[in-house]
Amino acid sequence: MRPMFSKEDLSVQDLATGVQNANNNICKHVVRTPVIRLPWLDSEEREVWAKLECHQHTGSFKYRGAYNALSRTKTNKIITASAGNHALATAAAGRRLGKDVHLIAPITASELKVNRMMADAEVTLLGQDLHEATLMAISLAQKSAIQTADETETLYYVSPYDNVDVAAGAGTVMLEAEEDHGVFDTVVVPLGGGGLAAGVGAWCAHNSPRTNVVCTHPEIFGRKFAKSEPIASQLVSPTAVSYSDGLAVQLARETPFARILQETIRDVVQVTEAETAVAISIALRMQSLLIEGSAATTIAALLKPEAPETRHIKGRVLLLLTGGNIASSSLARSLVSEVSDAPLRQAIGLRNILPSVDRCGSTKLPVEDVGEQKLDASKEKASDSGDGARALADDTTSSLEQWQVFSDRLQAMIKATAEQMQEKDELSARLCLEQDPWCKDVYNELQQVLYRRAKEFEAAVKTPPSSCQESQVPKFWVMEERYRILLQQHSAVACLFDRASAANDQSLRDWFRDFDSQSATVCNYDRYGSSRLRATEQVLAKALALGDTSGTELLLTSSGMAAYQVVQHFLLQSIGDKGNFVLPPYVYFEGMEQLQAFDFVTVTHAPTFDAQDIIATAEAVDAKVVFLDAVANVVDLPATDVRDFCRTVAHRPGWGDRIVVMDGTTASGAMPVFDWMQGRHAPTLLYFESASKYLQFGMDLQMGGLVVYPSRLDAAMRTIRRNTGGVMYSRGLSLLPPLDRAAYQRRMAQLSRNAEVLRDGIAAAASDLVHVRFPSEWKRFGWRHGGALVTVRFLRDGLNNKDGLEACIDLVLAGAKAKGLAVTKGVSFGFSTTRISSASSMAKDSDPFLRLSVGVDLETRQDLLEVMVAAIRRYADTF
The missing domain is CATH 3.90.1150.10 (Aspartate Aminotransferase, domain 1)
Structure with missing residues (x-):
């Protein structure tokens, strides 16, 4: 069967009619691919949709044109030249229609694609590139026409670019999209050899003339699409290696679509390889769509909204995602492609991936190690790091000895809990209070299991190594896991009869566990703390050793952010109308978000993490509050010389009225910071950290936080903790491992x-x-x-x-x-x-x-x- 039109008389209306006829011919044999929304590409002026031809048979729109062309020809022998989607589509359509397909591919074609083509067709490797392979395929078809009298046995060359039936079949993508979702204001089409663009352009011009057709093309090909030059004239020049290999078309003969392309295409947007790589990546990250480079160029066009060719793309926009046959190597390269545009890096997930909200709170971090920029080695004193040096040199205490100490402390905790319960029972008996025997049985059973398991742990860690084989000594992780379970068991026993609002007194009914609550004259809310909480805070203060010679207090909170809340509330009460805060280039983002929410707080970032730069910035803006981070939790782990900072400002006029806030989470207990902050002009120092990291000895039992501050602020700080509800409650308190400074x-x-x-x-x-x-x-x-x-x-x-x-x-x-x-x-x-x-x-x-x-x-x-x-x-x- 002859193609519907000759090259000489083809018009927009002819091709549009061909698209309709092709749809009638192939609609039962192709996938009616979905049209979906891509809201992550929306802007205030556009709504973006995509037709997923990557879900078509053989993975691309090419199957539409191949099936239409092959079904309309009488010949049983088909030849074409391709190394990609057209070859796969023609081979598959030929097999389905019972035709013999001979594929000519360049010798540079990938082995993977050749093997895939060989499953449905005969493959011959000829020519150095696709252009040479195309010329050879055309030549073979012409020779066959001369040598073969029987039309059905003649080799019929099916061009992917200038065959009218192929273009008409390709154009059905637009017909389907508009039937399913109405008219679009703009359709974005990849431009390769022009067949798809012509089919879509003709359909739109004839059936939805208000739809603008915009094409995309790889910039690396070096083609210039000037308004004064025919688009088709550029498609005859050589191409280059590209992510968009499906668009790497060099026309081997005159195209019948030159006039249609010129009349129907509004603009051609050139996209770079980097932009295409990003588009491949963003489709996978944002929509779980695997698309090839040719399809990705349509997304890439919308990622450059300031380009003159894309400014007019508004309203309802349809992207034709033409295929999904991407090589694994290309996909891998796209996922690690370099993207210089910072907002785009964040948008596509190359940086700062966070749940649901746009995080804030940093400036550009210096690449260099700023901690070493202004170090004066002659001022360093070896004695100041004596504790660290001694600790590093001390390997005499084995992990087994550590667990022996912890075992002894657990036994003491179990004994204390039992004694407290005994006191409670005796008081309840004297007061003739009702107690449920069933509940008492549960407690006794739990207590017995805890006691037995604790004794087993004690036996395991206290067996002398000389009296047993090394394999019989439990490994460190086993000891840690068992101790973690024992702490959980002890917490359950200790808190079994706890009340969040214990009674001071009662008749008949039991409503307390802690004996102390019976003599209390204040509110017994757990939120107010307890004597156990106070004792634990004192133990942790000694373990951290933040200041051995200065009067400080430690406050335990339910999390690191709860600790920060206590600090922030104190700051807001203290600054008055002077809300200048100086921060290093980065502080923890959740804290920074809160500071930026206050319109009466002015935040200034120091240029580096260097102590002297932070001091200079604070003095320059007359800051009331200065933040420090011992080690910032960012890529280069920049460290601030806290000792230099403290010793400088403590003797510097003008600092006495300031407040210094230090986050020590990343270097917990690393320095006697309160001892360093001693001097005539020393500012008020507030220290906080998360107690869910190092302080739980790696057991990861709960959230926790702490604040350390001068003793004179104790009443104010405890009031803030109480009123914000940030206290560490009894259940959490009972889960903390029994630390000491040495361990x-x-x-x-x-x-x-x-x-x-x-x-x-x-x-x-x-x-x-x-x-x-x-x-x-x-x-x-x-x-x-x-x-x-x-x-x-x-x-x-x-x-x-x-x-x-x-x-x-x-x-x-x-x-x-x-x-x-x-x-x-x-x-x-x-x-x-x-x-x-x-x-x-x-x-x-x-x-x-x-x-x-x-x-x-x-x-x-x-x-x-x-x-x-x-x-x-x-x-x-x-x-």
Whole structure:
């Protein structure tokens, strides 16, 4: 059968009629692909939709044209030239229609695509590129026409670009879209050889003339689509390697669609390779759509709203996502492509991935290690880091001895709980109060189980190593897990009869557990705290050792953010009408969000984390409040010399009326900061940190926080905690492990040592691929330790994205499993087992990075190093 029109007489109306006829011909044989909303591409002036031809047979719109053309020809032998979607579509349509298909592909075609084509057709590799392969296919068809008299046995060449039946079949995508969802103001169409654009343009011009047709084209091809030049004239020039290989068309002969293209296409938007890569990535991230580069150019066009060719794209906009046959290597490259536009990086998830809200609270972080910029080594005194040095040198106390101490303390806690219950029972008996025997039985059963299990734990940790085989001594993680369970059991027993609002007195009925509540003359709300809470706060103050010679108080709260709330309420009560706050380049985002919500607070960021820069900024703006972060929880872990800051401002006129707020979460208990802040002009120092990290000895039992402040503020601080409801309640209080200063500082020193060893090892083995950071300045700054965090940032920026880093973490976990090494994945830090995460919810202007909270195990340090280096190299090599 002859094509419906000749090249000489083809008009817009002819091709539009051909589209309608093609639809009648193929509608029962193709997928009526869905049209969906893409709200993440919307703006105030446009509403974006997409037709998913990536869900069509053989993965692209090409099946429409191939089936239409093959079904309309009498010949049983088909030849075409293609290395991609047209070849796959023609082969599949030929098999379905019972026709023999011979595909000519260039010798450069990928083996994967060739193997896929061979499943349905005969494949011959000819020519260095698609242009040469096309010329050879046309030549073979022409020779066949001369040599073969029988029309049904003649080789019929089906061009993907200038065959009218192919173009008409392709144009049915627009017919379907408008039938299903009405008329669109603009349709965005990838421009390759012009067949699809002509079919869509003709249909729109004839049936919905108000619809603008905008085409997209790879800029890398070097073509110029000037208004004065025919569009088709540009399609004869050579192409280049591109993500959009489906658009890499160099026409081998005159196209019948030149006039139609010129009459129906409003603009051609040129998109770069980087923009196309981003579009592939964003479709997958935002819509779970796997699309090829050709289709992605339509999304890329909307990602450049300031371009002259796209400013008019308004109203209801339809994108034709023409295919989904993307090579895995192209997909991988797109996911780690470098994107320089900061807002776009955030929009597509390459940085600052957060739940539901747009986080705030940072300025551009310096790449250099600002902690070393202004260090005067001659001023450092070795004696100031004596505690840290001694702790690092002290390996005499084994982990078994630690658990022996903890076991003794647990036994004491169990005994104290039993004695308190005995006192309560005796008082209840004297007062003739009703008690339910069934409840008492439950308590006794729980108490007996706890007592028995605690004795088993005691026996396990107190067995002399010399009297048993090494394999019989429980491993550290086993001890930790068992102790964690015992603390939970003890908490259940201790709190079984607790009341949130205990009675002061009563007749007949029991409504208290704590004996002290019976003599209280104030409100017994658990929110007000208890004698147990006060005792625990004093123990933690000694363990942290933030100031041995100055009068301070410690306040426990239900979380780190609750601790911050207490501090913030105090600040707001203290600043009056002078709301100038100075912050380092980054503070924890949830705190920053709250500060920025107050219109009477002016926030100024210091240019760096350097102590002297922060001081200078505070003085320049006459700040009332100054924030410090010992180690900022961002990619380079920038550290501030807190000692230098404190010793400077404590003797500097004008600082006595200021308030300094320090977040010590990342370096818990690392320094005697209140001792350093001593001097005639010393400002008021408020210290807070999360108690759900290091302070729980890695057991991760609950949320928690604490605030430390001068004793003179105690009444005000406790009132704020009470009124904000931020207290650590009895249940949480009973879950805290029994810490002491020696055990805590020893643990922190070991974590710090392990982290530093890992940092040094990765830097030595993979410095060509990554920048790895640990705040090693801690020794020079006079701290006891530097915390347990290590960060890894890939030197190639494109690798620092959430999805890629998740893949890298998968490699770490697989390698760890193969070595029998325990590693967990997740946020937070301070655990005994090494934890890794792709940190992305920190600074708004910072890309994701790998963050490790290094564990306590000495024996596995080398294995962890080997696993990390192997994963880093494999990830970098893969992408």
